[in-house]
Amino acid sequence: MQDLLIQNAKVVLFENDDITIKKADVLVQEGKISKIEENIPEEMAKNAKIIDARNHILMPGFINTHAHIPMSIFRETTEGVKLYDWLHKIIWPMEEKLTKEDVYWASMLSFIEMISTGTTCINDQYFMQDAIRKAARDVGARAVLTRTIIGEKEEALEKIAEFKNFYETRDQKDDLITYSVAPHALYTCSKETLQMTADLAKDFHLPIHVHFLESIDEIEDIKQKHGKRAVEVLKQHFDGIHTILAHAVHLDDKDIEILKTMDCGIAHNPISNLRLGCSIADTTSYLQNGINVALGTDGQGSRK
Ligand SMILES: [Zn+2]
The missing domain is CATH 2.30.40.10 (Urease, subunit C, domain 1)
Structure with missing residues (x-):
């Protein structure tokens, strides 16, 4: 060098x-x-x-605490739709068609954008993780990478196997690239899936990176799926594990009291939250309660 x-x-x-x-x-x-x-x-x-x-x-580089690095090619796909419709009708069908080559070049574009605005470290949550890792290495970016884990047990087991393979094939001398375990969200993962990700994080001594209470609909959906409040599900599975909560827009005082007892920080993504009609996180109150808040961009699909 x-x-x-x-x-x-x-x-x-x-x-x-x-x-x-x-x-x-x-x-x-x-x-x-x-x-x-x-x-x-x-x-x-x-x-x-x-x-x-x-x-x-x-000055030191900025850290983007919540991103989906390859989403540079999905810019402005969110006009006029709310989160669930955007995910189910627009983004997930398009993502099914991605090739590894698409993901590599889309990641390169994001790295160039982020480096040009002073961002040198990115906490990612996506799939086709080998292509993202190759792009991160080729540009020399610092990144926390993963393979998103989602769904019921059967589907999750496949993704966990992919994650393990990804983690076990890491270059141990590469201190620019580190790893997290990433259950997609509490409303998209079964109880068993959440517990498997918690066990994985403990076994490998890695942090958890999870979407949490992004839209108001999640409050009821999580209650229906898991039989308890979102923050109680979080505490049940991830207590004692360093956890990065992407969004955390819809927290009440009771939630904050429980989060204060956990090792967690919030990745605040104001532009994405507003574009997807998810409202504004009360970060002042989180900070006053001693919960760490950092900035993220989310994917470019939900921002300009
Ligand atoms: Zn996200």
Whole structure:
């Protein structure tokens, strides 16, 4: 990897719980930041690529905490439809026709978009995961990858086998790509499926990444499917496992009290939520209750 000297940048520094902005040069040697100082002499950076970042901000990359990386080719498919109709009538039928090559190139397009807006780490939930991993490696992005697990036991077992194969064929030296276990959602997974994903996460010491209370309809659907409130289902299966909840739009005070006792954070996707008519998550209240909230984009199908 070529060394890099970035000159004259306004560098955003995170030190001792403080954020400061300082005009400085940054030297990157062998892939690691080795110096942040005013006026680093060019002789210290022999053979380095030099970038003049005057009038630019230099900061750590953004982390996109909930995405479906290959969905760059499904942009604007959501006009005028709500979540369930969009999934069943538009997106899932189109996704059935995807080839691995489609997924590779669609992922490349998303990586280019994300890197161009400063996003260097993406938490994904999709399928044809080998093609996504190849694209992530080819661009050098940091990503948390998985194979979405959905459905009743029989269907889920096939997907779990795919996930295991994906995880077991990982390059253990590659610290840019890590993994999560991803049950699609509580309303699309049976009780057995949820428990199998929890067991998998515990066996492999991986986090859970799950869609949670995105649309208002889910509240009743989960109650019908599992016989209890969504947050109780979550606690029953995933307590003690680090869990990333995508959306969590429809939480009441009782839900928040239970989530506070769990190791979970919320991936907030405001643009997707509004475009699919799912309402706005009360992130102020989540943060006031000590629940971590981070931003995600969701797939481009549900945003511009
Ligand atoms: Zn999503």
